[in-house]
Amino acid sequence: MGKAMAWARRSLMGLLAGAALSAAAATPAPSSAEFDAQAKVLAQANAAVVGVRAVAVEDARSIDILGREREGSGVVIGADGLVVTIGYLILEADHVDLVLERDRVVPARVVAYDIDSGFGLVQALAPLRVAPARMGNPAGLSTEEPLMIASGGETGDLSLARMVSRRPFSGYWEYHIDGALFTAPPRTDHSGAALFNAKGELLGIGSLVVMDALGPGHPRLAGNMFVPVDLLARILPELRERGAARSSTRAWLGLNCVELDGAVRVVRITRDSPAEAAGLRPGDTIVRIDGTAVKSLEAFYKALWRGTPAEREITLEIERSAAAQTVKVQATDRMKTLRRARGI
Known part of the structure; x- marks a missing residue:
């Protein structure tokens, strides 16, 4: 985990610097041991983010908008190799691969595509040997809390971000959720990317680039929309059993x-x-x-x-x-x- 730890240390320094700028950051700097422990947690969180490659069936209607070949990210959430991603990546897909490293690709099958929430689930068909991410609770998330966005695959990257608003979101494609998370600055590799807090807990799955992250009536600000994982927690058993929530x-x-x-x-x-x-x-x-x-x-x-x-x-x-x-x-x-x- 040498490379991941080096990345985690740099990220943690950024998170701590961001926190120091907020009015809420009145806590003392962590000790060396505490810093190392927290860096390890962030490294483990980043390791749970994988690349997702999907190819849609030849006659899929979704090809008109999404194309036949799609690429993004997903997050390992189950010890059995279950991965959550944004649903449009795997919509009408007949072939899915998970990319863990440049030379390690694991085939997967689609488990669920949920219209209501926008989540997709895929199951690895071979051991991933990756510890699943810990699920967080976006309900208590503050706009003052520094966050990080991680993408997976060969070109996976990480950056710092902040939540700038949490509000309902209606998409042009007959889609609506309450409590969407909006972050800034924007990432273009947002599809299925992971939103983590400083504890390495998964808060959301990336969906879109938006130009109005602050919401109606506010100055225009480019950012990303994330689907919050608290929507996933209550429907996960249904998704695994039926392939979609009944609300879909x-x-x-x-x-x-x-x-x-x-x-x-x-x-x-x-x-x-x-x-x-x-x-x-x-x-x-x-x-x-x-x-x-x-x-x-x-x-x-x-x-x-x-x-x-x-x-x-x-x-x-x-x-x-x-x-x-x-x-x-x-x-x-x-x-x-x-x-x-x-x-x-």
């Missing part, structure tokens, strides 16, 4: 939308989707869904998912070229549209 069984239209000036605007239609079949177009503004007015992505998604069953007719009231229209859309269960990887 919900209506899907195939719309990519943005929230603009208090309105939900369609920017893209997924091919072969219910939205395409219903004749929806980019530029349409969604005014109501099943009679409920919507002015934000969060309100739109929650109204869509609230109804049951997942496969049902949805009534959308839209504006197109300043004219009001009503469109009927036959929603489907998103999980049934995916090209499933073997093993799920």
Whole structure:
């Protein structure tokens, strides 16, 4: 662990320097023994971050946006070689490899892809010989606490960061979570990257680069969005047993939308989707869904998912070229549209 320890020592120096700048840092500097012990903890945390390489099936719809070959990171969370990553890396994948070092690649199978949280799970098919990361609790995380972001694989890297906000996040691809973690400065190798605290505890899994890390009504600040691991803790048994949480069984239209000036605007239609079949177009503004007015992505998604069953007719009231229209859309269960990887 010589190289990892050298890295951990440098990182710990940075963390301590960052903490010293915060108003909350009134504690004395650690002794040499305490410093070494903490550096070892950080080295072990970094060792749990691996590279993830995935290849999607040839006819996967997700290739249009994500490409067929994908690369990012994941974190070992189980002694049996279970790895958590961001779900879009392994979406509709039929081949996954875990990259531990330049010359050590371990094949893996997809265990779960969860639409609701955005997490993906893969299982190593050979011993990883890596101690799993310890799970942390993002609930008590302070914006004053120095953090570190670690990516895996051949070009894995680490940097210091701070959480700048924790708030709900709505994605354009019919996705919403509460309590997303936003950090700065940004990392471009964010896909599946690990967010650790100074104790080496895993707090989140990297998803996106964002330009509004501070949130609406604040100055623009580039950063990253992380999916918090407290969302994973409560659904992990379900993911291992079923391949997805039950909350992932919900209506899907195939719309990519943005929230603009208090309105939900369609920017893209997924091919072969219910939205395409219903004749929806980019530029349409969604005014109501099943009679409920919507002015934000969060309100739109929650109204869509609230109804049951997942496969049902949805009534959308839209504006197109300043004219009001009503469109009927036959929603489907998103999980049934995916090209499933073997093993799920």
